Amino acid sequence: MKRNVPAFQAASLIPEAPVAIKTGYRILLWGVPLLAGVYFLVGMSTPLLIRYGQSQAESVLSLYSHFCHQILERSFVIGGTPLGLCSRCTGFYGGLLGGSLAVAMDGDKRSLGLRSLALLIAPALIDFWFDRSSLVWGSNVLRCLSGLLAGIGVVGFAFPRLLWAARR
Template sequence: MYEVMKSIAVWQRFKAGEWVRLLVAGTVALWLLLAWLAPYFAAHGRYDLYAVFRGACHQVAERCFCIYAQPMALCARCTGIYSGIMLAALLWAKPCQNRKMLLALLGSSASVMLLDVALETIGVYHNVKWLRFATGMGFGIALAPILVNALTDVLTERAGAKKTTKNLSQFS
């Protein structure tokens, strides 16, 4: 009987994970769409969407991709992060139980992104938008499964199922 109940709990978590993946991907897709629409509205005298994104990104114009000769509401790196989250949430087939691997991947991608920041800061190169986008996307791809797993844990715990993450000490 225990095995049957355990199988049901695993199945419920899997189904919850599927819904969370779609919710995360859809929410981020909407966020990116609004960021892409901001230049269109700005070209027509409406700057309201930039205010919406001001708390999420520095919006330095020279670090943003341009549409309609106007900067996007997100810089290249933030656009990459959100694009990576959306892409990974759509393509990640199932919830990953190897949390140590996910944290290692997140740490590695964050290190690459910080290296990009450091190299630009010391003057090795200047304002390479595609590189900012790529390092941001790598970080977003690494962040997505952690985000999906955490949200799935919250939803399944509220539904009465046993969560898989007790605390951060299980990662050591």
């Protein structure tokens, strides 16, 4: 025996799959750049926090020390205070932010291939190898630029694929 349920009631109980997929896709599409932006800006905020006497600066430095070595000679310093990230990580997370914003504005239409990913990550790996081998000492600007390219490469390769998988 079939029950007569009003159409508006049945539709409100179970959302249609396409709507749920679109909502999840949008959350992912703009959530990744938002998280990358918050992470990047909090890491950059330590000089500002110290200047205005905020005690959170030590907490930020402590939190970011789990993800970055924060060696003073390899970090950008503003007003006598180092950033929460070394110069390479500053570039890397800045690249993640910029790249994820670019992908979010473009959608999952384009993704970098493995060759492009390798070319964008190679400068950071070469710079890292030179730093570890003590053959050549790079500057903070070079470290930042190589990290920026690596961040753009990683997000340009992975984020469109993640969006594509979320849409399917």
